[in-house]
Amino acid sequence: MFTYFPNNYMWSSAVMLSIMADGQLGQIDRWLAPLREAEPDTESWTKAWDGAAAQQEELAEEDVRRGFRRSASARYLRASTYYLTGERQTPPSPAKTRSYQCALTAFAKAVEHMPRSLERVEIDSPDGILPGYLIPARAHGRAPVVIFYNGFDVTKELLYGIIREEFADRGIACLVIDTPGTGEPLRLRGVPSRPDYEVPTSAIVDHLVTRPDIDPARIGLLGISLGGYYAPRGASFEHRIKACVAWGGVWDYGAVWQRRWATRSTTTSVPFWQLPWVMGTETMEQALERVKQWTLRDALPHLTQPLLIVHGEHDGAIPLEDARKAFQAAGSTDKELRVFTVAEGGSEHCNADDPDPARQLIADWFADHL
Structure with missing residues (x-):
């Protein structure tokens, strides 16, 4: 990097x-x-x-x-x-x-001032309003859509900057959205994250299936970084999701944080104070206990839709072995683990050192599966 x-x-x-x-x-x-x-x-x-x-x-x-x-x-x-x-x-x-x-x-x-304006959407959920922006597809009629989830400390505005028109140019709409523990819900209303991400996922799908511009039979789900937990967890128990991508494979996020804290890791992309903030706890000890629930061990056997996991060979935040465990546990018969190597680039966390090949791969994969 x-x-x-x-x-x-x-x-x-x-x-x-x-x-x-x-x-x-x-x-x-x-x-x-x-x-x-x-x-x-x-x-x-x-x-x-x-x-x-x-x-x-x-x-x-x-x-x-x-x-x-x-x-x-x-x-x-x-x-x-x-x-x-x-x-x-x-x-x-x-x-x-x-x-x-x-x-x-x-x-x-x-x-x-955009030539193709985004639509701000506000979706009712058990955690209150989930705000997002819908990037319209460059297509006529009902289009497929990809829901794009934040990671541990990202926001819908950064998600838009990361993906921009890649889905739209392939005839797919994209909803970048703040969910529990991220963006506006966390910063403006103090809503922490939750392990059962099928709850916000179902609320978002409930909204999308009512829209005349969205094909309710072609809804995909993408998550980046910790979104590599949120998206597979949501898809595991919300089968109106037809395809899922983890942009960064996650297996046991609690174990990741136990290691970070025990070693006072210097290769985390976030300060340690963020864990209690996102978990909604007062102390680090409480946060470390709560985050143990963020594991895909029991969820992934229920994920039967097509699945793509994209990971970097040299990811310093989430070990490659975690992505491999998630891949093996997934119940899907149509699944792929794509590891970007040091030699080709994109080997760091979420391929941030050379992100465009991963970005293009993800968009093309959804175009094939929705």
């Missing part, structure tokens, strides 16, 4: 995720270069990303004044990505809330 911060895996992986979501290295470097040789400091990190985002907003406003709406949309989208990249590593605080609110505002402006 390109280590922008040579001695800081967490910050380097954040830079790679930002680029994966269409961030530009030159823009990032203008603001982060002073941090490369300094001692890690969260306040400086947040301010640097906020600065990079604010600069893109200013340039977007100039584009709007000149009538360059498409250029403005791209600038606002990157501003949202930069705000969120800083916010992900910022502990709960007024600074974190400000960055997140600025990200939502910038993304809304990006949508306003």
Whole structure:
């Protein structure tokens, strides 16, 4: 992986995720270069990303004044990505809330100026409203759709930056959505994650099958990072899902966190405070106990739909062996484990070091299976 911060895996992986979501290295470097040789400091990190985002907003406003709406949309989208990249590593605080609110505002402006506008949807669920954006298919009539789930610390806005029009160009709609423990539900309403992700999955499917623009018989489910738990778990018990992809294989997420905490791992992409935050507990000890429920051991035998697991050979966050265990346990007769190697690229977590081949593979696979 390109280590922008040579001695800081967490910050380097954040830079790679930002680029994966269409961030530009030159823009990032203008603001982060002073941090490369300094001692890690969260306040400086947040301010640097906020600065990079604010600069893109200013340039977007100039584009709007000149009538360059498409250029403005791209600038606002990157501003949202930069705000969120800083916010992900910022502990709960007024600074974190400000960055997140600025990200939502910038993304809304990006949508306003897009040539093909996204539709914001709000879906009723047992956990309250689940907000998302529907990326329409470039197709006539009822289209298949892929639901795209966040990972441990991602948001629907970053998901859009990662996938953009890849599904739409193949005649497939895509719903990027915040669910329990992610995005708006966590940040604005304090809704933690839950192990039984078939519950939000069923609520989302209930909504999609009522839409006149969606084919209810062709609904797929994709999850990235911890979404590699959320999506297979949802598909295991919600069989209106017709195909499932784990962009990062997960087997026993509780065991992963036990190892991280016991060794005080320096190769995690998130700070340790995030586990109690996402789990909805007051202490790390409570969070480590709760996260033991996040295992696919008993769920995957129930997953009989086509399944693709995409993993990196050198994934430092989730061991490749976990992806292999998930693959073996899945009940599907149509299943594939695609491992990207160091030699070909894309060998890191969620292929962030070279993401486009994995992104294209996933979109093509869904086009074949929906």
